[in-house]
Amino acid sequence: MAKLKQQSLRKRENQLASANRQLEILNSGIFADGELPTFAKKIKQTNQFPLRPKKLEILQINVGYMCNQVCEHCHVDAGPDRKEIMTWQTMQKCLEVIKNTGAHTLDLTGGAPEMNPNFRRFVEKASQAGIKDFIVRSNLTIIRANKKYHDLPQFFKKYNIHVVSSMPHWTRGKTDKQRGEGVFDMSIKALEQLNAVGYGMPGSSLKLDLVYNPNGAYLPGDQASMEKEFKSALLADFNIQFHHLFAITNLPISRFLDYLIASENYEEYMYQLVEAYNPAAVQNVMCTNTISISWDGYLYDCDFNQMLDLKLASKITHINQYNESILSNRNIVISQHCFGCTAGAGSSCQGVVTT
Numbered sequence: 001m002a003k004l005k006q007q008s009l010r011k012r013e014n015q016l017a018s019a020n021r022q023l024e025i026l027n028s029g030i031f032a033d034g035e036l037p038t039f040a041k042k043i044k045q046t047n048q049f050p051l052r053p054k055k056l057e058i059l060q061i062n063v064g065y066m067c068n069q070v071c072e073h074c075h076v077d078a079g080p081d082r083k084e085i086m087t088w089q090t091m092q093k094c095l096e097v098i099k100n101t102g103a104h105t106l107d108l109t110g111g112a113p114e115m116n117p118n119f120r121r122f123v124e125k126a127s128q129a130g131i132k133d134f135i136v137r138s139n140l141t142i143i144r145a146n147k148k149y150h151d152l153p154q155f156f157k158k159y160n161i162h163v164v165s166s167m168p169h170w171t172r173g174k175t176d177k178q179r180g181e182g183v184f185d186m187s188i189k190a191l192e193q194l195n196a197v198g199y200g201m202p203g204s205s206l207k208l209d210l211v212y213n214p215n216g217a218y219l220p221g222d223q224a225s226m227e228k229e230f231k232s233a234l235l236a237d238f239n240i241q242f243h244h245l246f247a248i249t250n251l252p253i254s255r256f257l258d259y260l261i262a263s264e265n266y267e268e269y270m271y272q273l274v275e276a277y278n279p280a281a282v283q284n285v286m287c288t289n290t291i292s293i294s295w296d297g298y299l300y301d302c303d304f305n306q307m308l309d310l311k312l313a314s315k316i317t318h319i320n321q322y323n324e325s326i327l328s329n330r331n332i333v334i335s336q337h338c339f340g341c342t343a344g345a346g347s348s349c350q351g352v353v354t355t
Helices: 019-027 039-045 088-100 119-129 141-145 152-158 172-179 183-196 223-238 254-262 266-275 303-307 336-341
Strands: 058-062 105-109 133-138 162-166 208-212 244-247 290-293
Touching (some): 019 254, 058 303, 141 152, 152 183, 172 183, 208 223, 223 244, 254 266, 266 336, 303 336
Parallel strands (some): 058 290, 105 133, 133 162, 162 208, 208 244
16 A cells, blocks of 8 residues: 555645635735736636636546545545545436436546445446446556455446546656655556556557646646657556556646645746646636536536635536536636646646647
C-alpha cells in the first residue's frame, strides 16, 4: 500500500477545505484590484459572455470523495478520510437519468470510484443503458491496494469500460513526488494487469488512456509530444502500452491552491493562466457539453465547480428534479479558476480542447 503523504485539507481543518474561502481568494487580490482581468471580463472582450451550454454529450458522476491516495494536487481533496459516498438511492436516480439522457458518454469519477460499495452494482446497471462510451477514472493503485480490487481489470473488460488512469510521469521520482511513495510501482503493476487482459493494446477496443498533470506551478507541455514520450518510455522500460495521453492543467482550487499559496506561486501561476488565455478554447471547454453530478445528487456545470460548490444557474439543481430540456437553457457559472481550462490549447477531463 502506498504511504500517504498527508491527510485531506478537511481532516487537517485547513481553511481551504471551505469552498467559500477558496472563492474569496480567487476573487480578491490581483483580480479585485484590477491587476488581472476577471474571467468574466476576459470572455466579454471576445463576445463569449455569458457562457452557454451546447448539446449535452457527457454525464460525469462523482460517486464519492473517498480515495486510497492523497495526491498533493488533488482538486477534490480526496483521501481515505473522506466519507462522502453516493448512496444506492441516489445511484438509482442517476440510472433513471442515464436511461433517458441524450448524452453519449457516462464518466464515473471520485475519489477512487471503485471504493464506493455499490460501484460494481452501479456499473452493471448503467452498462445496460446503451451509453456509447462508459468511462471509469481510475488512479491505478486501487487495483493493487487490496485483494478485493485485484480483479478490476477483468471486471472492466466484462463491461467494455473505457479506463482513464492517472499517471503523472513515466519515472518513479516524479510520480511518487506528486502522488505518494510507492505509487509508481503499484501503477506499473496495475498497467501490466490491464495490458494482460487486452487494455491499451494496438487495435484493441478496450480503451486505456492515461492522464498527466504537471508536478509544479506550470502549464502542461504539448499533449501530442508528451504522448509520444510517455509511450516510448513505458514501452521501452516496462513493455506497457496505452492508447492516448490526456494533458490536464491543474486548476487553482483545493490542494493545488494550498500548494500554490504555501510555495508563494499563486500570483505567478494566475499570471501564467491569464497570459495563456486562448479564446478559441472557450468554445470547447467541458462545461459546455457536460453536466457534473455530485455524490449527494446536486448538479454542476463541471467537476471543478462542484468542488467550489458553484451549483447550476437553473431552477433544476438536483438529480431528483432532472430535466434535460430545462437544463439546456442556462448560463454557465464561472469564476477565476476557469482560466485553467482556457489556457493554451485548453484543458478538460478529455485533455486539450483545441488542436
